[in-house]
Amino acid sequence: MGKQPPEASNGRLTLLTLARDLGVSRATVSNAYNRPDQLSPALRARILARADELGFSGPDPMARGLRRGRVGAVGVLVDEGLSHAFSDPTTVLFLDGLARELQLDGLGLLLHAGRGDGVMLRSIRDAAVDAWVVLSLPDGHPAVSAVRSRGRPVVVLDQPFLPGVPLVGIDDAAGGEAAVRHLLGLGHRRLAVLTMPLQAGGREGRADVRRQQEATYQVMTRRLAGAAAAAAEAGVSWDQVTVVECMANEPDAAARAVAGLLAGPGAPTGVFACSDQLALGVLRAARGAGIRVPEELSVVGFDDSPPARVAEPPLTTVAQPLRGRGRTVGALVRALIRGEEVSSPAKSPVRLVLRSSTGPLGGRDRSSRARA
Amino acid sequence: MGKQPPEASNGRLTLLTLARDLGVSRATVSNAYNRPDQLSPALRARILARADELGFSGPDPMARGLRRGRVGAVGVLVDEGLSHAFSDPTTVLFLDGLARELQLDGLGLLLHAGRGDGVMLRSIRDAAVDAWVVLSLPDGHPAVSAVRSRGRPVVVLDQPFLPGVPLVGIDDAAGGEAAVRHLLGLGHRRLAVLTMPLQAGGREGRADVRRQQEATYQVMTRRLAGAAAAAAEAGVSWDQVTVVECMANEPDAAARAVAGLLAGPGAPTGVFACSDQLALGVLRAARGAGIRVPEELSVVGFDDSPPARVAEPPLTTVAQPLRGRGRTVGALVRALIRGEEVSSPAKSPVRLVLRSSTGPLGGRDRSSRARA
């Protein structure tokens, strides 16, 4: 007796408390929860029943986690605040796919949002997780190195590229190229490209080539490169293409950013927005300015998110698998946690979906466009 | 020596490894991380620097969690899938407020979504969290009891009511009442009320009084009760009010649910939708049917979510603090984790926000409404 731990000295219920109560060893109780095959069904039932009576809800997750080396949670790093992230249907669908896949192994999602300030870094350092998912963060985001130093598996969505870390991405360049080629094919020559923030803390307005090259969001770099390639192919100089950066990946930001552009002289007749969110903003701005789409203005989006389908008019856009990428990332994470080696899967192909937000140049009456 | 643990036998880096390397005790290293005031700045700097060199990213969260009895995470229970939950701006803003508040104590959010199936219950049982937030779940949702039995603090948003568990809610009845009274005040007598699902797994279509009473989403019960009270006050029998239940709290579901209603004879001239999401669906359906709002149809929403402001026309709606409720819940959770006693705060007041989706009966030409 003397050697035995004090009887629930704590008041808290533990495996041991329960074992004592039932007159069995803790190992047996543990097995009742973790290895049903290691004891008789009858005994197991008795244990579980008694546990329920006593209000014992199973082994303490922390202790079990320490012992087993796994907690059953995956940390997810998202840019900016939660409301920012979740206001983007693209992210939401990704997370949904990810959550579903991870649930297969009973893994939960631990969200970490922020710009990489001290608080965020601390909470990354202290988070009890088995692996990490980096959700499209810019180069140099402090959270990324914080996560890497934790020494657990990491999977990156889209960006940043990290040597030795599996990355799930798409062919962004091909997407940008397809979008712009489509506009050019319709006869448009006065083009504008709308980008999400090119660096942490976006800047609104024209982005010159230098700003484009300094982008820390590689996804943007690649889509722009694709767009430029398509332009070059058609003999359109990239300098003639107006590249406008938005403050955020939100319709409002895009609407604000293009308002002046659409109204001015020499306004573009074709716009490639690097996300559907931005494209929706362009549609809104056009509507506000009385510009008809697609008769007077063609708009191409990117993502093929649900709102693209119900937009007015429905958006021509570059489709990428949204929920599917979540599942892909989830599968990689699961494999890594199991200790398997994995490498980045091939980039998902993209596909231009034609809807009614694009049309031939001068498809109808363009005179109403004359203003000022 | 003999008694000392093996030298990093594991290969893994621990406090002890580092302590040995530096020739100090583990307590000192621990203090370097957790109690800077317990050692000289110089020593602390030396320890941290060496840790960085060695790639030691701080104390193991699980071990620390076990020892301290806290992990630094809060479990959040949401209905249905993540994509469902996040497609509702109301939820997103709530989570944003919650996350911000919890971040003050370095607490992360561990998401648990689902209908309460075995997988969800298991992951609740195994989740390492310090407290729980229940996000508007119906009575009898299995996850709720799973969470309670975990014996950690719980805070409920809106529903279900649990004795002894703090709940943050609003005056739903007053909201419903204000909405319907407003419609009645404008002269509307042919009314319809649109509800979110009344039970887990909604049903689309007319909800008779019995169905209304059997609702397991108490929030709906209360809003309907408020609406009924306003009707009674104006001498309108509740039987004359068409109550339609939607399959989900989404515009599409609402649009589907009311399509027939708006077209038919004796169509309502005033609709109270129990959420902005639903109200947006009504606007869409009306537009699709060529019914002008507010000239031919008045629509009141609930929540005052961001889309309500930019809707066409902007929605008259019952405003409730969205992000603010997240902060409130977060503050309660923090207090509970600190071991303080808390009780439910007073219900937030609601306030009817008048915009342009409502107007007097027959405000303009109603003849165009004649059909069939």
Add this chain to the structure above:
DNA sequence: TTGAAAGCGATACCAA
């Protein structure tokens, strides 16, 4: 099928 004992890695007393 069951039980005893050895850690998992860290924290927080209490001495020194």
Add this chain to the structure above:
DNA sequence: TTGGTATCGCTTTCAA
């Protein structure tokens, strides 16, 4: 200011 030591609650060989 620093170091020893008990303990947090559980899982998992290994014997019985």
